[in-house]
Amino acid sequence: MAKHKDIDISEDNEVKQCLQYCHDMGTVVYFDEKNLADHVILDPKWLINALRCLVSDKIDNVIEVSDDWETLTDTGQLTDALISLLFKKEPELNFEENKAHLIEVMKRFDIIVNLKKSTALYMPCMIKSCSFSKFKSSLVTKINHFTKLAGYV
Incomplete structure (x- = not known):
């Protein structure tokens, strides 16, 4: 399409500039970054619908009683x-x-994150907050538990 005589974009750099401009205008979603540069989302609403599958209060009862859902909450x-199950809420959009x-x-949008040196995915909006003292007491309890298991006490 870019090589069409009326458009006449033939250099990779020009294509990237065009995609970045369209991204800035909100007509496509494109990031010239590792793991993202090979894909262009032509319909931002499609992306919004994908995000809505994960970040929504409309969850099927089957999912709500699963171990994966309990882990998330x-x-x-x-x-x-769980991601696959949630994406099945909109099967016609081929999220899977x-x-x-x-x-x-x-x-990229920090909706999902990896913790350092881990492949596990987390949704920051689902992580429960607690006071530092509660966290500290939980950590001390876990350390004592592990120490007892290892036979150091």
């Missing part, structure tokens, strides 16, 4: 299986086929 950790790229886009 308890710790904020999002499993691959594009799951790897959608996850990278969601990471």
Whole structure:
């Protein structure tokens, strides 16, 4: 399409500039970054619908009673299986086929994050907050528990 005589864009750099301009205007979603540069989302509403599958209060009862859902609501950790289940809420939009790229886009927007040196995915908006003292007492309890298991006490 870019090489059409009326458009006459033939250099990769010009294509990237065009895509960046369209991204800035809001007509496409494009990032010239590792893991993202090979994909262009031509319909931003499609991306919004994908995000809505994960960040929504409309969850099927089957999902709500799953272990993966309980893990998400308890710790904020999002499993691959749960992502697939949630994407099935809109099967006609083929989110599952594009799951790897959608996850990278969601990471770019900080909707999903990896913790350091971990492949586990987390949704920061689902991580429960607590006071530092509660966290500290929980950590001390866990350390004492592990120490007892290791036979150091």
